[in-house]
Amino acid sequence: MSSHLMNTYNRLPVAFTHGKGAWLYGDDGNAYLDALAGIAVNGLGHAHPRLVRALADQVGKLIHTSNVYRVREQEALADRICALSDMDEVFFANSGSEANEGALKLVRFYGHKHGNPEAQTIVMEHAWHGRTLATLAATGSEKARKGFDPLPSGFIRVPYNDLAAIERVAAQDGRVQAVWLEVLQGEGGIRVAERDYVRALRRLCDERGWLLMIDEVQSGIGRTGKWFGYQWADIRPDVITLAKGLGSGVPIGAVVARGRAAGVLGPGNHGSTFGGGPLACRAGLETLAIVEEENLMANAAAQGERIRAGFARELAGVPGVVAIRGQGLMIGIELDRPCGDLVKRALDAKLLINVTQERVIRLLPPLVIDAHEADEIVARLAPLVRAFLAEAAPRAT
Numbered sequence: 224m225s226s227h228l229m230n231t232y233n234r235l236p237v238a239f240t241h242g243k244g245a246w247l248y249g250d251d252g253n254a255y256l257d258a259l260a261g262i263a264v265n266g267l268g269h270a271h272p273r274l275v276r277a278l279a280d281q282v283g284k285l286i287h288t289s290n291v292y293r294v295r296e297q298e299a300l301a302d303r304i305c306a307l308s309d310m311d312e313v314f315f316a317n318s319g320s321e322a323n324e325g326a327l328k329l330v331r332f333y334g335h336k337h338g339n340p341e342a343q344t345i346v347m348e349h350a351w352h353g354r355t356l357a358t359l360a361a362t363g364s365e366k367a368r369k370g371f372d373p374l375p376s377g378f379i380r381v382p383y384n385d386l387a388a389i390e391r392v393a394a395q396d397g398r399v400q401a402v403w404l405e406v407l408q409g410e411g412g413i414r415v416a417e418r419d420y421v422r423a424l425r426r427l428c429d430e431r432g433w434l435l436m437i438d439e440v441q442s443g444i445g446r447t448g449k450w451f452g453y454q455w456a457d458i459r460p461d462v463i464t465l466a467k468g469l470g471s472g473v474p475i476g477a478v479v480a481r482g483r484a485a486g487v488l489g490p491g492n493h494g495s496t497f498g499g500g501p502l503a504c505r506a507g508l509e510t511l512a513i514v515e516e517e518n519l520m521a522n523a524a525a526q527g528e529r530i531r532a533g534f535a536r537e538l539a540g541v542p543g544v545v546a547i548r549g550q551g552l553m554i555g556i557e558l559d560r561p562c563g564d565l566v567k568r569a570l571d572a573k574l575l576i577n578v579t580q581e582r583v584i585r586l587l588p589p590l591v592i593d594a595h596e597a598d599e600i601v602a603r604l605a606p607l608v609r610a611f612l613a614e615a616a617p618r619a620t
């Protein structure tokens with residue numbers, strides 16, 4: 224391992240040379256079944272032939288110009304995203320954190336324009352919005368925030384799925400301007416927002432003149448079985464943010480606004496050198512076309528069901544399994560004890576998984592997996608979970 228890399232990751236001892244569909248090939252000569260998809264990025268799997276052709280074509284024409292000119296691919300992608308999300312306008316960034324920073328700037332600017340210069344945003348426990356200073360301040364993980372004070376202010380944290388907590392804040396603090404949540408928390412342990420709760424939030428935001436902002440960085444682009452997770456609750460947010468799966472690995476992020484949240488930011492208020500470049504937007508356009516034409520949302524819903532049912536069957540009655548949950552291909556298996564060691568054991572079984580919140584096995588397979596691969600995830604992982612739970616005694620608390 225190079226000693227010239229800043230030591231910010233606990234890396235697993237494998238590097239990959241190439242991939243195909245849901246499979247990654249290691250420089251150790253092994254084939255690995257990818258149930259993580261680069262943490263919800265490679266929705267199309269690896270080396271999707273259509274994406275490869277589109278990107279090669281685009282690289283041969285234009286990679287970057289500048290946002291001081293019109294960018295046709297950016298305009299086309301904004302049109303497409305707005306058509307799919309029923310939103311009005313898009314700002315393009317380069318990552319989830321950066322999209323979220325843009326969304327936060329939008330809220331604050333909106334506050335200033337509407338006589339609320341101290342705009343506060345209600346955020347959720349266990350939320351994950353990124354690692355820049357403001358998104359870290361909004362993130363619910365104390366572990367991630369530790370040591371980075373002073374962080375930007377302007378956030379009020381409440382428990383997830385708890386409407387009364389938000390109503391209490393509303394009664395006490397007249398500076399609230401927005402509510403911000405993931406409808407399906409990913410890093411937070413695959414927790415699903417109740418649909419009635421999301422609908423009630425929509426009503427509350429309308430009553431109070433707040434902006435409802437949904438972070439779809441992990442749950443967007445078909446992963447839950449619909450284009451965007453909020454569509455399960457049949458509501459329209461004021462702002463959504465996208466990244467991860469949108470570019471299939473080419474970095475891109477997006478702030479998408481509607482109604483009173485649209486038209487807030489003007490020339491000089493926000494910008495990016497790289498954001499919305501021709502290559503990233505071509506990746507986005509091709510990704511959306513492939514997800515639609517190959518019916519990958521329906522596949523995500525079906526294979527997600529199949530995987531959850533498989534684990535429910537294989538882990539039925541196993542002491543230590545707390546819950547199997549999720550939506551589409553965002554799947555969590557919560558155990559009653561820390562289980563980070565399973566990541567390494569799965570790697571030994573040539574399966575790529577992740578553990579979040581210490582006790583939740585997280586699976587985010589590519590949207591292109593087939594039934595055989597879905598079954599194979601269960602077949603490789605369930606025995607490891609059973610063996611792990613049989614040997615490791617829960618820690619006394």
Ligand SMILES: Cc1ncc(COP(=O)(O)O)c(C=O)c1O
Pocket residue numbers: 318319320321323351352353354405409410438439440441442466467
């Ligand atoms: C919901 C959510 N928002 C934001 C982010 C941050 O995205 P990025 O790592 O691209 O900055 C993540 C990353 O895991 C995420 O899951």
